[in-house]
Amino acid sequence: MFQNNGRVFNVLFEAVSEGVIVVDKNQKIVGSNKSSENMFGYTKKELLNSDLSILIPKTYHANHGAHFEGFMKNKESRKMGRGRDLYGSRKDGTIFPVEAGLNPLEIEGETFVMTLVIDISIRKKQELELLELNTELEKKVEQRTDALSNIVKELKSVNLERDEEIKKRIDAQNKISNALKKEKELNELKTKFLSLVSHEFKTPLSGILTSSMLLSKYKLTEQQERRDKHIKTISDKVHYLNNILNDFLSIEKLETGKMNYKLTTFKLSKVVNEVVYNANMLLKDGQKINYPENIDDYSMHQDEKILELALSNLVNNAIKYSSENTIVDINISQDETYTTFKIKDNGMGIPLKDQKSIFNRYFRAENVLLVQGTGIGLNIVKSHLENLGGTISFLSEENKGSIFTIVLKNKAE
Structure with missing residues (x-):
C-alpha cells in the first residue's frame, strides 16, 4: 500500500532537510529519505522492511516497545523523549544524540508513523563546550573572587594600619599642640604673675616704707594718734601681703596635689x-x-x-x-x-x-x-x-x- 504511493512520498520526503523515517504499526520501516539514510549510514534498500530497532541503541530497546504502544493508542503528534536525552545508532555502531518528532498517518485505512529525526551532535557539542566554558568561567570567577577577597582583606588591613598611623600622628600633633598651648598659657601666667607681683607688692611696700619713715618723725607724746595711724597702715599692708603669699602657697599645693x-x-x-x-x-x-x-x-x-x-x-x-x-x-x-x-x-x-x-x-x-x-x-x-x-x-x-x-x-x- 505504502509503496504504491511511493512516488508521492518520495517527492515529499526529499523536500524535507530533516531525516524522515516511516514505520507501520509493527515498527517495520516502510519509507525513508536521503537525509535519514545519510544520517544513519544505511542505504534505502537496507532500511526498507527492517525493524526500527536497528536505528535505536541497544540500551534503549527494552523500553522502546512500551513507548511505541502508548503512542499508537493516543495517536497524537508529539516530540519523543520529553525530559530526557534521545540517541540514535548508526550502521557502524556509533551513537549520536537526536531530536525526534512523531506524527501518526492514516493511509487507506492503515496506520503509519512518520518520524522526523534531527542530528543534534553539533548542538550537543556546542552545549558541552558552553557548559565547560561556563564551568571554567565560574571557576575563574571563583578564583578572581577569592583573589579579590584576599585583596580586600589586605586593603582592610592596610587601611587599619593607615588609620592607626593617622590616629597616632593626630595624637602626636594634639600632644604637641597641647604642649604648645600649655607653654603659651604658662608664659602668659608668668607675665601676669610678674605684673601682679610688681603692682600688688610694690604698692603695699611703698605704703609700709612711707609709714615707717613718718613714724620716726612723731616722737612727742601728743603725736601718739598719728603714730597709731601709721602703725595700722603698716599692719594692714603686711596683713594684705601675707594673704597674697598664702594664696600663692595654696596654688602650689593645689597644683602638686599636696593639699x-x-x-x-x-x-x-x-x-x-x-x-x-x-x-x-x-x-x-x-x-x-x-x-x-x-x-x-x-x-x-x-x-x-x-x-x-x-x-x-x-x-x-x-x-x-x-x-x-x-x-x-x-x-x-x-x-x-x-x-x-x-x-x-x-x-x-x-x-x-x-x-x-x-x-x-x-x-x-x-x-x-x-x-x-x-x-x-x-x-x-x-x-x-x-x-x-x-x-x-x-x-x-x-x-x-x-x-x-x-x-x-x-x-x-
Missing part, C-alpha cells in the same frame, strides 16, 4: 559669725551685712577652714566691689544632702564678655582693673570646693550686682 584637707564636724553658725566679724572691719561707710541668725541647727562634716576661706573671699569681694551705703546679703539653706550658700551684693557686677573667664587664675574683669586685687582668689576657692565635692556658680549684671552660689555636701566623702 591635705582636715575634715571635722562643726556648727555653721560658728563659721558664719567668724566670717562676718572679720568682714565688718572692711565695711565702707553705710555698708551693712545681712546674715541668717536661725542656723544654729545647721552643721557640716567638712574642712571648716576651707569653707571659711570660700565665704570670706565672696563676702570680701562683695564689700570691695560695692559702693558705700549698700547691703551684702548672706543666705543659707540645707537639706539632707547639701548646704547652699548665696552671697548677694549690689555692686558693679561683672561685664558679660568677662563672665566666662572669671574663675581663671590672675583674670580680672575690665571694670575692676583699678581696684586692688590679685585675680587668684576665686580660682583657689573653685579648686578647693571641687576637691571637696562642691560647686560654685554666679549670676551677674553690670552695674546691678552679683549673686555667687556655693553648693557643698553636708558630709565630705
